[in-house]
């Protein structure tokens with residue numbers, strides 16, 4: 169195979185030597201345009217955009233694999249990816265070639281029938297910036313258009329690759345303010361020769377927006393901000409002038425406001441509307457941000473936009489005045505449903521806040537909303553006003569600093585893992601969470617320019633100090649696959665899992681639902697009643713949504729495997745319950761597949777080796793605050809790692825001895841960012857004191873378990 173990877177940006181390819189197309193590529197690879205995507209059902213063997221169709225239903229009409237023969241599925245091919253961190257991509261498959269992504273936004277082109285690598289595009293994301301991404305170095309996939317393949321990068325660039333040979337066509341910076349922690353994890357969407365991309369970062373304090381670029385040249389065409397800018401200056405458009413009236417005070421200007429468009433979009437070519445899902449607020453704390461006043465538009469909303477101009481058309485806000493990280497960035501599905509005798513063009517979403525919404529997608533008017541998961545922050549959604557009826561119990565900013573339990577919490581009743589809609593069963597298949605956390609009001613912390621520092625204005629998911637407390641929370645958090653009737657707004661069947669963060673779903677005309685699980689399996693269920701018909705080991709947790717496609721008349725199903733993302737990095741203690749280690753790979757199955765699964769080769773776990781420490785209890789407590797503020801997004805809250813990056817309770821004696829050096833960048837080449845100039849020497853000492861304490865805790869715990877045997 170010709171693997172043409174990681175050409176540094178400053179090297180100009182030799183123009184006199186035409187690059188030979190790798191063997192296995194069609195003459196015109198990735199030759200997709202709008203007409204082809206609109207007519208996707210005429211070539212169901214391809215999967216040409218992230219949700220397969222512009223409706224984003226993630227339903228495939230292929231039916232060679234059915235509920236009758238799915239038991240004969242076997243491995244067709246396996247490909248080990250470069251980085252064992254979270255894998256979240258939906259592959260694109262066009263004319264026998266698969267384009268998919270792994271960690272650090274690396275793009276792979278495979279022969280879709282054999283798994284042979286045709287080329288690889290590494291955008292050279294600075295691995296040391298990993299501390300500035302909220303949720304691991306993840307990427308949710310590529311988009312293709314007229315011979316190019318597009319990927320947004322963790323460090324906020326949009327890169328176009330030539331599908332013929334993997335050379336770079338263009339590479340542009342999408343970030344408006346490099347002093348803030350913007351990053352891209354979502355897949356681009358493309359319509360009318362425009363590539364649309366948003367970004368993430370609301371947990372670090374940013375102002376959300378999306379941008380449209382010319383697919384051919386990368387030239388910027390328009391930009392839409394989701395929250396108003398500094399009221400002292402004119403707003404970019406009328407929609408933002410209107411939004412400004414729904415914010416109070418000016419604290420949010422420095423805090424960023426939030427509303428990041430970090431994942432889902434959908435497009436209706438007939439209505440000519442682009443739908444974007446907007447994220448949570450920066451800061452989370454409604455009082456600190458906006459004096460607990462106003463709806464704070466357009467946070468936590470679905471916004472319909474004219475893709476030609478970037479102009480606002482309508483919005484529906486799911487959580488006015490969001491205070492809990494209730495993003496509405498979750499997957500949106502367009503469908504035409506029979507509701508009370510009328511065919512309605514609807515948009516469906518199960519955002520984090522726990523309500524399943526059915527909305528008229530021409531007007532933005534709410535049709536129905538019901539709880540699909542346990543919810544305490546609102547009693548119901550009023551169908552007259554379209555607004556939630558808030559429950560005061562969730563208003564932590566009114567509780568004098570007392571911890572306040574809210575259902576769901578910040579990972580929602582459902583996070584980014586895509587759902588799917590099967591028009592035959594009429595059901596939506598949702599990777600659901602049963603989730604709760606405590607939020608606690610803290611004294612207004614003000615704005616901090618430290619880039620990798622959570623800026624929430626509230627303490628959330630404090631786990632206490634004891635492993636018993638931590639276990640309590642991990643037991644609270646469970647997942648399931650929920651089959652939901654969107655017309656009746658009720659559950660049809662549900663299958664439980666041990667943790668949250670199971671995989672996105674795929675539904676097919678073979679009466680099947682495919683899903684991978686956090687506990688390391690790939691599974692097929694009967695779509696009508698949820699009976700499990702097939703499963704196979706995945707060797708790691710699966711979060712991404714599978715796809716299905718056909719090459720030479722044979723149907724394949726591909727799962728992107730790899731544990732990581734927000735849950736496994738931040739909440740190591742709870743994610744360990746899934747019992748998997750990170751191992752990133754592509755697994756493709758077909759009927760009668762006979763390939764043998766190569767064994768996974770997980771790194772060894774060291775026993776804790778804490779040195780003596782004379783630190784005071786105050787130092788340890790200060791170290792804990794520093795750790796949970798700066799380090800927990802990768803190394804896990806209270807230093808219990810989910811295994812995606814090293815468990816700092818298991819540092820070797822040598823590493824303890826060189827601890828200040830590691831914090832200052834000694835392991836930069838291995839991906840540990842340098843915090844030189846960010847922590848004072850005293851802060852480094854306190855951090856270390858806390859980690860020594862946690863190593864002692866673990867050592868004691870392991871010894872106890874040993875004795876118990």
Ligand SMILES: O=C(O)c1cc(C(=O)O)c2c(n1)C(=O)C(=O)c1cc(C(=O)O)[nH]c1-2
Pocket residue numbers: 256302303306351352353354367368369370371428430447448493495578579583584732733734735
């Ligand atoms: O507000 C944001 O800007 C933002 C960005 C991201 C992201 O880009 O991945 C996530 C979230 N929020 C978030 O709230 C969340 O639960 C989440 C989970 C994940 C993941 O990849 O596992 N990303 C994100």
Ligand SMILES: [Ca+2]
Pocket residue numbers: 370371447448493495
């Ligand atoms: Ca968020």
